[in-house]
Amino acid sequence: MSSPRRAAVLGSPVAHSLSPVLHRAAYGELGLAHWSYDPYDVDEAGLPGFFERLDGSWAGLSLTMPLKRAVIPLLDEVTGTAASVEAVNTVVFGDDGRRTGDNTDIPGMVAALRERGVTTVGSAAVLGAGATASSALAALSRVCTGPVTAYVRSEARAAEMRGWGERLGVDVRTARWADAAAAFTAPLVIATTPAGATDELAPVVPDRPGTLFDVLYAPWPTALAGAWSARGGQVVGGLDLLVHQAVLQVERMTGRSPAPLAEMREAGEKALAAR
Template identity: 55%
Template sequence: MTGTVSRAAVLGSPIAHSLSPILHRAAYAELGLRDWRYDAIECDEDGLAGLLGTMGPEWAGLSLTMPLKRAVLPLLDTVSDLAVAVGGANTVVFGDGGARHGENTDVYGIVAALTEAGVSAPRGATILGGGATAASAIAALCELGLGGPGLGEITLVVRDPARAGETLRVAERLGVTVAVVPFDRGFGREPTGRIGTGELVISTLPSGAADHLAGEVAAALPDKGALFDVVYAPWPTPLAAAVLDRGLTVIGGFAMLLHQAVRQVELMTGRSEVPVEAMRAAGEAEITRRAG
Protein backbone atom coordinates (compact mmCIF):
# COMPACT_ATOMS: atom_id res chain seq x y z
CA MET A 1 0.00 0.00 0.00
CA THR A 2 2.91 2.36 -0.71
CA GLY A 3 1.76 5.94 -1.22
CA THR A 4 -1.53 5.42 0.61
CA VAL A 5 -2.36 5.38 4.30
CA SER A 6 -2.92 1.94 5.80
CA ARG A 7 -5.12 2.04 8.86
CA ALA A 8 -5.53 -0.07 11.97
CA ALA A 9 -7.12 0.60 15.34
CA VAL A 10 -8.12 -0.82 18.68
CA LEU A 11 -11.85 -0.89 19.43
CA GLY A 12 -13.56 -1.26 22.78
CA SER A 13 -15.37 0.51 25.57
CA PRO A 14 -13.84 2.11 27.54
CA ILE A 15 -10.80 2.51 25.28
CA ALA A 16 -8.94 5.64 26.44
CA HIS A 17 -6.64 3.59 28.71
CA SER A 18 -5.49 1.19 25.97
CA LEU A 19 -1.73 0.71 25.46
CA SER A 20 -2.27 -0.78 22.01
CA PRO A 21 -1.66 2.49 20.11
CA ILE A 22 1.68 2.93 21.88
CA LEU A 23 2.78 -0.62 21.05
CA HIS A 24 1.64 -0.68 17.43
CA ARG A 25 2.95 2.79 16.62
CA ALA A 26 6.35 1.83 18.09
CA ALA A 27 6.42 -1.17 15.75
CA TYR A 28 5.48 0.95 12.72
CA ALA A 29 8.22 3.47 13.51
CA GLU A 30 10.87 0.77 13.88
CA LEU A 31 9.73 -0.99 10.70
CA GLY A 32 9.72 2.26 8.71
CA LEU A 33 5.99 2.03 8.01
CA ARG A 34 5.49 5.78 7.72
CA ASP A 35 2.19 5.43 5.87
CA TRP A 36 0.59 3.35 8.62
CA ARG A 37 -1.79 4.84 11.19
CA TYR A 38 -3.12 3.23 14.37
CA ASP A 39 -5.95 4.77 16.43
CA ALA A 40 -8.07 4.03 19.49
CA ILE A 41 -11.81 4.11 18.77
CA GLU A 42 -14.54 4.00 21.42
CA CYS A 43 -17.04 1.34 20.34
CA ASP A 44 -19.55 -0.80 22.21
CA GLU A 45 -21.40 -3.91 21.05
CA ASP A 46 -24.31 -1.93 19.63
CA GLY A 47 -22.04 0.18 17.45
CA LEU A 48 -19.71 -2.55 16.19
CA ALA A 49 -21.59 -3.68 13.07
CA GLY A 50 -22.15 -0.13 11.89
CA LEU A 51 -18.52 0.83 12.41
CA LEU A 52 -17.24 -2.22 10.54
CA GLY A 53 -19.53 -1.30 7.67
CA THR A 54 -17.82 2.07 7.24
CA MET A 55 -14.32 0.62 6.88
CA GLY A 56 -12.93 0.80 3.36
CA PRO A 57 -9.92 -0.69 1.55
CA GLU A 58 -7.45 1.41 3.55
CA TRP A 59 -8.14 -0.71 6.64
CA ALA A 60 -5.62 -3.47 7.39
CA GLY A 61 -6.75 -4.71 10.77
CA LEU A 62 -8.34 -4.19 14.17
CA SER A 63 -7.48 -5.04 17.73
CA LEU A 64 -10.53 -5.77 19.90
CA THR A 65 -10.86 -5.48 23.64
CA MET A 66 -13.85 -5.97 25.88
CA PRO A 67 -16.75 -6.18 25.27
CA LEU A 68 -16.23 -6.96 21.57
CA LYS A 69 -14.26 -10.22 21.42
CA ARG A 70 -17.33 -12.43 21.32
CA ALA A 71 -19.69 -9.91 19.73
CA VAL A 72 -17.53 -9.68 16.60
CA LEU A 73 -17.71 -13.37 15.67
CA PRO A 74 -21.01 -13.29 13.72
CA LEU A 75 -19.78 -10.22 11.81
CA LEU A 76 -16.73 -12.00 10.34
CA ASP A 77 -16.35 -13.83 7.03
CA THR A 78 -13.86 -16.38 8.37
CA VAL A 79 -12.60 -17.23 11.84
CA SER A 80 -9.52 -19.22 12.87
CA ASP A 81 -10.06 -22.58 14.53
CA LEU A 82 -8.51 -21.26 17.74
CA ALA A 83 -10.81 -18.23 17.89
CA VAL A 84 -13.79 -20.53 17.34
CA ALA A 85 -12.64 -22.87 20.10
CA VAL A 86 -11.96 -20.05 22.56
CA GLY A 87 -15.19 -18.29 21.61
CA GLY A 88 -13.64 -14.92 20.92
CA ALA A 89 -11.49 -13.00 18.45
CA ASN A 90 -9.32 -10.12 19.62
CA THR A 91 -7.97 -9.48 16.12
CA VAL A 92 -9.58 -8.75 12.75
CA VAL A 93 -7.47 -8.83 9.59
CA PHE A 94 -8.97 -7.36 6.41
CA GLY A 95 -8.27 -9.29 3.22
CA ASP A 96 -9.09 -8.92 -0.46
CA GLY A 97 -12.36 -7.12 -1.05
CA GLY A 98 -12.56 -6.18 2.60
CA ALA A 99 -13.10 -9.77 3.78
CA ARG A 100 -12.93 -9.91 7.58
CA HIS A 101 -10.91 -12.69 9.19
CA GLY A 102 -10.91 -13.20 12.95
CA GLU A 103 -7.93 -14.42 14.98
CA ASN A 104 -7.17 -14.86 18.67
CA THR A 105 -3.70 -13.63 19.64
CA ASP A 106 -4.43 -13.56 23.38
CA VAL A 107 -3.51 -17.25 23.60
CA TYR A 108 -0.23 -16.58 21.81
CA GLY A 109 0.40 -13.69 24.21
CA ILE A 110 -0.10 -15.87 27.30
CA VAL A 111 2.09 -18.70 25.98
CA ALA A 112 4.85 -16.28 24.96
CA ALA A 113 4.73 -14.45 28.31
CA LEU A 114 4.98 -17.68 30.29
CA THR A 115 7.71 -19.12 28.08
CA GLU A 116 9.74 -15.91 28.22
CA ALA A 117 9.67 -16.17 32.05
CA GLY A 118 10.78 -19.80 31.98
CA VAL A 119 7.35 -21.21 32.87
CA SER A 120 6.96 -23.49 29.88
CA ALA A 121 6.02 -26.82 31.44
CA PRO A 122 3.99 -26.40 34.67
CA ARG A 123 2.75 -29.64 36.22
CA GLY A 124 -0.58 -28.11 37.12
CA ALA A 125 -2.31 -24.74 37.11
CA THR A 126 -5.07 -22.81 38.83
CA ILE A 127 -6.96 -20.06 37.00
CA LEU A 128 -8.73 -17.36 39.00
CA GLY A 129 -11.83 -16.10 37.18
CA GLY A 130 -14.07 -17.55 34.52
CA GLY A 131 -14.40 -14.95 31.76
CA ALA A 132 -12.96 -14.54 28.27
CA THR A 133 -9.37 -14.20 29.47
CA ALA A 134 -9.76 -17.38 31.52
CA ALA A 135 -10.89 -19.15 28.35
CA SER A 136 -7.73 -17.96 26.57
CA ALA A 137 -5.67 -19.10 29.57
CA ILE A 138 -7.16 -22.60 29.29
CA ALA A 139 -6.20 -22.71 25.61
CA ALA A 140 -2.69 -21.51 26.44
CA LEU A 141 -2.27 -24.16 29.13
CA CYS A 142 -3.51 -26.75 26.66
CA GLU A 143 -0.72 -25.67 24.29
CA LEU A 144 1.73 -26.12 27.16
CA GLY A 145 0.54 -29.68 27.67
CA LEU A 146 -1.92 -29.43 30.56
CA GLY A 147 -5.46 -30.71 30.89
CA GLY A 148 -5.30 -33.87 28.79
CA PRO A 149 -5.51 -37.49 29.99
CA GLY A 150 -2.62 -38.20 32.33
CA LEU A 151 -1.38 -34.62 32.14
CA GLY A 152 -1.33 -31.79 34.68
CA GLU A 153 -4.61 -30.65 36.17
CA ILE A 154 -6.27 -27.31 35.43
CA THR A 155 -8.49 -25.87 38.16
CA LEU A 156 -10.84 -22.96 37.54
CA VAL A 157 -11.72 -20.91 40.63
CA VAL A 158 -14.82 -18.77 40.17
CA ARG A 159 -17.27 -16.81 42.29
CA ASP A 160 -20.27 -18.76 40.96
CA PRO A 161 -19.60 -22.14 39.28
CA ALA A 162 -23.08 -22.01 37.74
CA ARG A 163 -21.94 -19.05 35.61
CA ALA A 164 -18.81 -20.75 34.27
CA GLY A 165 -20.71 -22.59 31.54
CA GLU A 166 -19.24 -20.78 28.53
CA THR A 167 -15.68 -21.21 29.76
CA LEU A 168 -16.29 -24.90 30.42
CA ARG A 169 -17.65 -25.26 26.88
CA VAL A 170 -14.36 -23.77 25.66
CA ALA A 171 -12.48 -26.44 27.61
CA GLU A 172 -14.73 -29.11 26.11
CA ARG A 173 -14.07 -27.86 22.57
CA LEU A 174 -10.34 -27.99 23.30
CA GLY A 175 -10.59 -31.51 24.71
CA VAL A 176 -9.35 -30.30 28.10
CA THR A 177 -10.56 -31.42 31.54
CA VAL A 178 -11.06 -28.57 34.01
CA ALA A 179 -12.10 -28.81 37.65
CA VAL A 180 -14.32 -25.96 38.91
CA VAL A 181 -14.44 -24.77 42.52
CA PRO A 182 -15.88 -21.64 44.19
CA PHE A 183 -13.83 -18.84 45.75
CA ASP A 184 -15.27 -19.43 49.22
CA ARG A 185 -13.00 -22.42 49.87
CA GLY A 186 -9.49 -21.78 51.15
CA PHE A 187 -6.49 -22.27 48.91
CA GLY A 188 -4.52 -25.41 49.58
CA ARG A 189 -6.86 -26.49 52.38
CA GLU A 190 -8.62 -29.80 52.60
CA PRO A 191 -10.87 -31.02 51.19
CA THR A 192 -10.39 -28.95 48.04
CA GLY A 193 -6.62 -28.44 47.97
CA ARG A 194 -7.30 -26.56 44.80
CA ILE A 195 -3.73 -25.47 44.12
CA GLY A 196 -2.36 -28.78 45.38
CA THR A 197 0.63 -29.75 43.26
CA GLY A 198 -0.10 -27.00 40.77
CA GLU A 199 2.98 -24.88 40.09
CA LEU A 200 1.23 -21.98 38.40
CA VAL A 201 -1.59 -19.59 39.33
CA ILE A 202 -3.06 -17.41 36.59
CA SER A 203 -5.21 -14.55 37.83
CA THR A 204 -7.56 -13.25 35.14
CA LEU A 205 -9.41 -11.05 37.64
CA PRO A 206 -9.65 -7.26 37.17
CA SER A 207 -7.56 -4.85 39.21
CA GLY A 208 -8.37 -5.12 42.92
CA ALA A 209 -10.50 -8.26 42.68
CA ALA A 210 -7.72 -10.63 43.81
CA ASP A 211 -6.26 -8.42 46.54
CA HIS A 212 -7.94 -10.32 49.37
CA LEU A 213 -6.49 -13.60 48.09
CA ALA A 214 -2.87 -12.43 48.07
CA GLY A 215 -1.77 -14.10 51.30
CA GLU A 216 -3.57 -17.36 50.61
CA VAL A 217 -2.25 -17.72 47.08
CA ALA A 218 1.33 -16.85 48.04
CA ALA A 219 1.29 -19.34 50.92
CA ALA A 220 -0.22 -22.14 48.83
CA LEU A 221 2.23 -21.98 45.92
CA PRO A 222 5.07 -24.54 46.04
CA ASP A 223 8.70 -23.43 46.32
CA LYS A 224 9.16 -23.38 42.54
CA GLY A 225 5.73 -21.93 41.86
CA ALA A 226 4.82 -18.97 39.67
CA LEU A 227 2.08 -16.37 39.35
CA PHE A 228 0.80 -14.80 36.16
CA ASP A 229 -1.39 -11.77 36.96
CA VAL A 230 -3.04 -10.26 33.87
CA VAL A 231 -3.23 -6.82 35.54
CA TYR A 232 -0.37 -4.53 34.51
CA ALA A 233 -1.25 -1.26 36.24
CA PRO A 234 -0.95 -0.40 39.02
CA TRP A 235 2.01 -2.74 39.45
CA PRO A 236 2.84 -4.73 41.39
CA THR A 237 -0.63 -5.76 42.50
CA PRO A 238 -0.97 -6.91 46.14
CA LEU A 239 -1.22 -10.46 44.78
CA ALA A 240 2.00 -10.08 42.78
CA ALA A 241 3.77 -8.40 45.71
CA ALA A 242 2.88 -11.26 48.07
CA VAL A 243 4.27 -13.85 45.67
CA LEU A 244 7.38 -11.75 44.97
CA ASP A 245 7.99 -11.60 48.74
CA ARG A 246 8.40 -15.36 48.66
CA GLY A 247 11.04 -15.04 45.93
CA LEU A 248 8.88 -16.82 43.35
CA THR A 249 8.44 -16.06 39.65
CA VAL A 250 5.83 -13.40 38.84
CA ILE A 251 4.69 -12.44 35.33
CA GLY A 252 2.65 -9.29 34.85
CA GLY A 253 -0.10 -8.61 32.35
CA PHE A 254 2.07 -6.31 30.27
CA ALA A 255 4.01 -9.29 28.93
CA MET A 256 0.79 -10.82 27.58
CA LEU A 257 -0.33 -7.49 26.13
CA LEU A 258 3.05 -7.02 24.45
CA HIS A 259 3.23 -10.42 22.83
CA GLN A 260 -0.38 -10.50 21.63
CA ALA A 261 0.31 -7.12 20.00
CA VAL A 262 3.50 -8.49 18.38
CA ARG A 263 1.43 -11.22 16.76
CA GLN A 264 -1.18 -8.67 15.65
CA VAL A 265 1.49 -6.56 13.95
CA GLU A 266 2.68 -9.67 12.12
CA LEU A 267 -0.83 -10.49 10.94
CA MET A 268 -1.80 -6.95 9.92
CA THR A 269 1.43 -5.87 8.21
CA GLY A 270 2.62 -9.20 6.84
CA ARG A 271 6.05 -8.59 8.40
CA SER A 272 7.71 -11.60 10.02
CA GLU A 273 10.39 -9.62 11.91
CA VAL A 274 8.56 -7.52 14.47
CA PRO A 275 10.60 -5.24 16.81
CA VAL A 276 9.61 -6.77 20.15
CA GLU A 277 12.11 -4.84 22.24
CA ALA A 278 11.17 -1.47 20.74
CA MET A 279 7.53 -2.22 21.52
CA ARG A 280 8.43 -3.35 25.04
CA ALA A 281 10.41 -0.19 25.72
CA ALA A 282 7.62 2.06 24.43
CA GLY A 283 4.99 0.27 26.50
CA GLU A 284 7.03 0.28 29.69
CA ALA A 285 7.82 3.97 29.26
CA GLU A 286 4.12 4.79 28.88
CA ILE A 287 3.18 2.74 31.95
CA THR A 288 5.85 4.63 33.94
CA ARG A 289 4.59 7.96 32.60
CA ARG A 290 1.02 7.19 33.62
CA ALA A 291 2.07 6.02 37.06
CA GLY A 292 4.07 9.21 37.62
Protein backbone atom coordinates in the same frame (compact mmCIF):
# COMPACT_ATOMS: atom_id res chain seq x y z
CA MET B 1 5.25 7.11 -1.87
CA SER B 2 3.38 4.27 -0.18
CA SER B 3 -0.39 4.59 0.23
CA PRO B 4 -1.63 5.24 3.78
CA ARG B 5 -2.56 2.14 5.76
CA ARG B 6 -4.81 2.27 8.79
CA ALA B 7 -5.36 0.11 11.87
CA ALA B 8 -7.10 0.76 15.17
CA VAL B 9 -8.27 -0.57 18.49
CA LEU B 10 -12.01 -0.63 19.12
CA GLY B 11 -13.77 -1.00 22.45
CA SER B 12 -15.81 0.82 25.05
CA PRO B 13 -14.18 2.22 27.08
CA VAL B 14 -10.97 2.37 25.07
CA ALA B 15 -9.14 5.50 26.27
CA HIS B 16 -7.00 3.44 28.67
CA SER B 17 -5.73 1.09 25.95
CA LEU B 18 -1.98 0.73 25.52
CA SER B 19 -2.43 -0.77 22.06
CA PRO B 20 -1.78 2.52 20.18
CA VAL B 21 1.52 2.94 22.04
CA LEU B 22 2.63 -0.60 21.23
CA HIS B 23 1.58 -0.65 17.58
CA ARG B 24 2.97 2.83 16.83
CA ALA B 25 6.29 1.81 18.38
CA ALA B 26 6.35 -1.21 16.07
CA TYR B 27 5.57 0.91 13.00
CA GLY B 28 8.42 3.25 13.92
CA GLU B 29 10.92 0.41 14.24
CA LEU B 30 9.71 -1.26 11.04
CA GLY B 31 9.92 1.98 9.03
CA LEU B 32 6.18 2.01 8.32
CA ALA B 33 5.75 5.79 8.29
CA HIS B 34 2.61 5.50 6.16
CA TRP B 35 0.83 3.39 8.80
CA SER B 36 -1.43 4.84 11.51
CA TYR B 37 -3.09 3.25 14.54
CA ASP B 38 -5.81 4.99 16.56
CA PRO B 39 -8.33 4.24 19.32
CA TYR B 40 -12.08 4.39 18.62
CA ASP B 41 -14.71 4.17 21.33
CA VAL B 42 -17.21 1.74 19.78
CA ASP B 43 -19.82 -0.33 21.59
CA GLU B 44 -21.73 -3.36 20.34
CA ALA B 45 -24.53 -1.28 18.84
CA GLY B 46 -22.08 0.87 16.89
CA LEU B 47 -19.88 -1.93 15.57
CA PRO B 48 -21.81 -2.82 12.37
CA GLY B 49 -21.91 0.85 11.33
CA PHE B 50 -18.18 1.21 11.94
CA PHE B 51 -17.50 -1.74 9.65
CA GLU B 52 -19.73 -0.27 6.94
CA ARG B 53 -17.59 2.89 6.84
CA LEU B 54 -14.26 1.11 6.35
CA ASP B 55 -12.47 1.55 3.03
CA GLY B 56 -9.54 -0.15 1.32
CA SER B 57 -6.95 1.72 3.39
CA TRP B 58 -7.74 -0.42 6.44
CA ALA B 59 -5.38 -3.29 7.27
CA GLY B 60 -6.66 -4.50 10.61
CA LEU B 61 -8.40 -3.96 13.92
CA SER B 62 -7.69 -4.86 17.52
CA LEU B 63 -10.79 -5.53 19.61
CA THR B 64 -11.27 -5.25 23.32
CA MET B 65 -14.35 -5.56 25.50
CA PRO B 66 -17.24 -5.72 24.79
CA LEU B 67 -16.63 -6.53 21.12
CA LYS B 68 -14.71 -9.81 21.06
CA ARG B 69 -17.82 -11.91 20.55
CA ALA B 70 -20.06 -9.28 18.95
CA VAL B 71 -17.74 -8.98 15.95
CA ILE B 72 -18.02 -12.61 14.87
CA PRO B 73 -21.22 -12.26 12.75
CA LEU B 74 -19.54 -9.43 10.79
CA LEU B 75 -16.62 -11.59 9.63
CA ASP B 76 -16.04 -13.76 6.57
CA GLU B 77 -13.80 -16.22 8.38
CA VAL B 78 -12.71 -17.04 11.94
CA THR B 79 -9.56 -18.98 12.74
CA GLY B 80 -9.72 -22.16 14.75
CA THR B 81 -7.97 -20.48 17.68
CA ALA B 82 -10.60 -17.74 17.88
CA ALA B 83 -13.47 -20.16 17.31
CA SER B 84 -12.26 -22.38 20.16
CA VAL B 85 -13.16 -19.68 22.70
CA GLU B 86 -15.74 -17.76 20.64
CA ALA B 87 -13.63 -14.60 20.99
CA VAL B 88 -11.92 -12.48 18.34
CA ASN B 89 -9.42 -9.81 19.36
CA THR B 90 -7.87 -9.30 15.92
CA VAL B 91 -9.41 -8.65 12.50
CA VAL B 92 -7.22 -8.68 9.41
CA PHE B 93 -8.50 -7.30 6.10
CA GLY B 94 -7.27 -9.07 2.98
CA ASP B 95 -6.45 -7.26 -0.26
CA ASP B 96 -9.83 -8.44 -1.52
CA GLY B 97 -11.58 -6.97 1.54
CA ARG B 98 -12.11 -10.35 3.17
CA ARG B 99 -12.43 -10.06 6.96
CA THR B 100 -10.63 -12.71 9.01
CA GLY B 101 -11.03 -12.88 12.77
CA ASP B 102 -8.25 -14.28 14.94
CA ASN B 103 -7.33 -14.49 18.61
CA THR B 104 -3.78 -13.51 19.58
CA ASP B 105 -4.47 -13.58 23.33
CA ILE B 106 -4.09 -17.35 23.44
CA PRO B 107 -0.75 -17.70 21.62
CA GLY B 108 0.30 -14.47 23.37
CA MET B 109 -0.17 -16.14 26.76
CA VAL B 110 1.80 -19.17 25.60
CA ALA B 111 4.61 -16.95 24.27
CA ALA B 112 4.76 -14.89 27.48
CA LEU B 113 5.11 -18.08 29.52
CA ARG B 114 7.69 -19.51 27.16
CA GLU B 115 9.76 -16.34 27.46
CA ARG B 116 10.03 -17.07 31.21
CA GLY B 117 10.95 -20.69 30.66
CA VAL B 118 7.48 -22.16 31.32
CA THR B 119 6.83 -24.56 28.46
CA THR B 120 5.21 -27.54 30.19
CA VAL B 121 3.59 -28.02 33.60
CA GLY B 122 1.91 -31.06 35.12
CA SER B 123 -0.99 -29.11 36.65
CA ALA B 124 -2.26 -25.55 36.93
CA ALA B 125 -4.84 -23.35 38.62
CA VAL B 126 -7.02 -20.54 37.27
CA LEU B 127 -8.43 -17.82 39.48
CA GLY B 128 -11.71 -16.54 38.09
CA ALA B 129 -14.13 -17.61 35.38
CA GLY B 130 -14.73 -14.61 33.11
CA ALA B 131 -13.91 -14.15 29.45
CA THR B 132 -10.15 -14.15 30.04
CA ALA B 133 -10.41 -17.45 31.89
CA SER B 134 -11.54 -19.28 28.76
CA SER B 135 -8.51 -17.94 26.89
CA ALA B 136 -6.35 -19.06 29.81
CA LEU B 137 -7.76 -22.58 29.49
CA ALA B 138 -7.06 -22.55 25.76
CA ALA B 139 -3.46 -21.52 26.47
CA LEU B 140 -3.17 -24.21 29.13
CA SER B 141 -4.32 -26.81 26.59
CA ARG B 142 -0.92 -26.16 24.95
CA VAL B 143 1.12 -26.01 28.17
CA CYS B 144 -0.45 -28.18 30.88
CA THR B 145 -0.34 -31.98 30.67
CA GLY B 146 -2.55 -32.63 33.72
CA PRO B 147 -5.57 -31.21 35.54
CA VAL B 148 -6.48 -27.53 35.85
CA THR B 149 -8.40 -26.38 38.91
CA ALA B 150 -10.57 -23.29 38.49
CA TYR B 151 -11.49 -21.32 41.61
CA VAL B 152 -14.85 -19.61 41.12
CA ARG B 153 -17.56 -17.79 43.05
CA SER B 154 -20.68 -19.65 41.89
CA GLU B 155 -21.82 -23.03 40.65
CA ALA B 156 -22.97 -21.41 37.41
CA ARG B 157 -19.43 -20.19 36.77
CA ALA B 158 -18.07 -23.61 37.73
CA ALA B 159 -20.32 -25.25 35.16
CA GLU B 160 -19.13 -22.77 32.52
CA MET B 161 -15.50 -23.58 33.21
CA ARG B 162 -16.10 -27.32 33.08
CA GLY B 163 -17.88 -26.78 29.78
CA TRP B 164 -14.95 -24.86 28.37
CA GLY B 165 -12.65 -27.61 29.58
CA GLU B 166 -14.63 -30.25 27.68
CA ARG B 167 -14.59 -28.10 24.57
CA LEU B 168 -10.87 -27.37 24.75
CA GLY B 169 -9.74 -30.81 25.84
CA VAL B 170 -8.59 -29.67 29.28
CA ASP B 171 -9.24 -31.67 32.45
CA VAL B 172 -10.95 -28.85 34.40
CA ARG B 173 -11.87 -29.32 38.03
CA THR B 174 -13.63 -26.60 39.98
CA ALA B 175 -13.38 -25.38 43.55
CA ARG B 176 -14.88 -22.62 45.67
CA TRP B 177 -13.31 -19.18 45.68
CA ALA B 178 -13.19 -19.44 49.48
CA ASP B 179 -10.59 -22.19 49.03
CA ALA B 180 -8.46 -20.28 46.50
CA ALA B 181 -5.37 -20.35 48.72
CA ALA B 182 -5.09 -24.03 47.77
CA ALA B 183 -4.30 -22.89 44.22
CA PHE B 184 -0.84 -21.81 45.32
CA THR B 185 0.47 -25.38 45.46
CA ALA B 186 0.19 -25.58 41.64
CA PRO B 187 3.33 -24.96 39.59
CA LEU B 188 1.43 -22.40 37.48
CA VAL B 189 -1.37 -20.10 38.65
CA ILE B 190 -3.18 -17.80 36.20
CA ALA B 191 -5.13 -14.93 37.80
CA THR B 192 -7.82 -13.68 35.40
CA THR B 193 -9.84 -11.58 37.84
CA PRO B 194 -10.51 -7.80 37.86
CA ALA B 195 -8.37 -5.36 39.84
CA GLY B 196 -8.55 -5.92 43.58
CA ALA B 197 -10.21 -9.32 43.43
CA THR B 198 -7.12 -11.27 44.50
CA ASP B 199 -5.81 -8.77 47.07
CA GLU B 200 -7.25 -10.87 49.89
CA LEU B 201 -5.03 -13.79 48.83
CA ALA B 202 -1.72 -11.90 49.01
CA PRO B 203 -1.10 -12.63 52.72
CA VAL B 204 -1.37 -16.40 52.23
CA VAL B 205 1.15 -16.84 49.39
CA PRO B 206 3.57 -19.56 50.57
CA ASP B 207 7.35 -19.41 50.43
CA ARG B 208 8.94 -20.38 47.11
CA PRO B 209 5.75 -20.63 45.04
CA GLY B 210 5.82 -21.54 41.36
CA THR B 211 4.86 -19.17 38.54
CA LEU B 212 2.05 -16.62 38.76
CA PHE B 213 0.60 -15.20 35.54
CA ASP B 214 -1.46 -12.17 36.57
CA VAL B 215 -3.22 -10.76 33.50
CA LEU B 216 -3.57 -7.24 34.93
CA TYR B 217 -1.11 -4.49 34.04
CA ALA B 218 -2.51 -1.46 35.88
CA PRO B 219 -2.16 -0.88 38.71
CA TRP B 220 1.06 -2.91 38.83
CA PRO B 221 2.20 -4.83 40.68
CA THR B 222 -1.03 -6.17 42.10
CA ALA B 223 -0.95 -7.07 45.78
CA LEU B 224 -0.84 -10.73 44.80
CA ALA B 225 2.00 -10.25 42.31
CA GLY B 226 3.98 -8.23 44.83
CA ALA B 227 3.59 -10.87 47.52
CA TRP B 228 4.45 -13.62 45.04
CA SER B 229 7.72 -11.94 44.05
CA ALA B 230 8.60 -11.20 47.67
CA ARG B 231 8.29 -14.91 48.51
CA GLY B 232 10.57 -15.99 45.69
CA GLY B 233 8.08 -16.88 42.99
CA GLN B 234 8.23 -16.01 39.30
CA VAL B 235 5.66 -13.49 38.03
CA VAL B 236 4.44 -12.96 34.48
CA GLY B 237 2.35 -9.82 34.16
CA GLY B 238 -0.40 -8.36 32.05
CA LEU B 239 2.05 -6.17 30.13
CA ASP B 240 3.88 -9.33 29.05
CA LEU B 241 0.61 -10.67 27.66
CA LEU B 242 -0.33 -7.35 26.06
CA VAL B 243 3.01 -7.04 24.29
CA HIS B 244 3.14 -10.61 23.06
CA GLN B 245 -0.39 -10.54 21.67
CA ALA B 246 0.33 -7.15 20.06
CA VAL B 247 3.48 -8.55 18.42
CA LEU B 248 1.32 -11.18 16.74
CA GLN B 249 -1.25 -8.56 15.70
CA VAL B 250 1.42 -6.37 14.11
CA GLU B 251 2.83 -9.34 12.20
CA ARG B 252 -0.60 -10.41 10.93
CA MET B 253 -1.70 -6.90 9.94
CA THR B 254 1.53 -5.68 8.33
CA GLY B 255 2.91 -8.93 6.96
CA ARG B 256 6.26 -8.01 8.53
CA SER B 257 8.00 -10.43 10.87
CA PRO B 258 9.40 -10.44 13.44
CA ALA B 259 7.75 -7.48 15.12
CA PRO B 260 10.08 -5.56 17.49
CA LEU B 261 9.19 -7.13 20.83
CA ALA B 262 11.79 -5.33 22.95
CA GLU B 263 10.96 -1.88 21.59
CA MET B 264 7.22 -2.47 21.99
CA ARG B 265 7.68 -3.57 25.59
CA GLU B 266 9.87 -0.55 26.35
CA ALA B 267 7.24 1.79 24.89
CA GLY B 268 4.54 0.12 27.00
CA GLU B 269 6.62 0.38 30.17
CA LYS B 270 7.27 4.07 29.57
CA ALA B 271 3.60 4.76 28.93
CA LEU B 272 2.55 2.98 32.11
CA ALA B 273 5.20 4.80 34.16
CA ALA B 274 3.88 8.13 32.89
CA ARG B 275 0.32 7.45 34.03
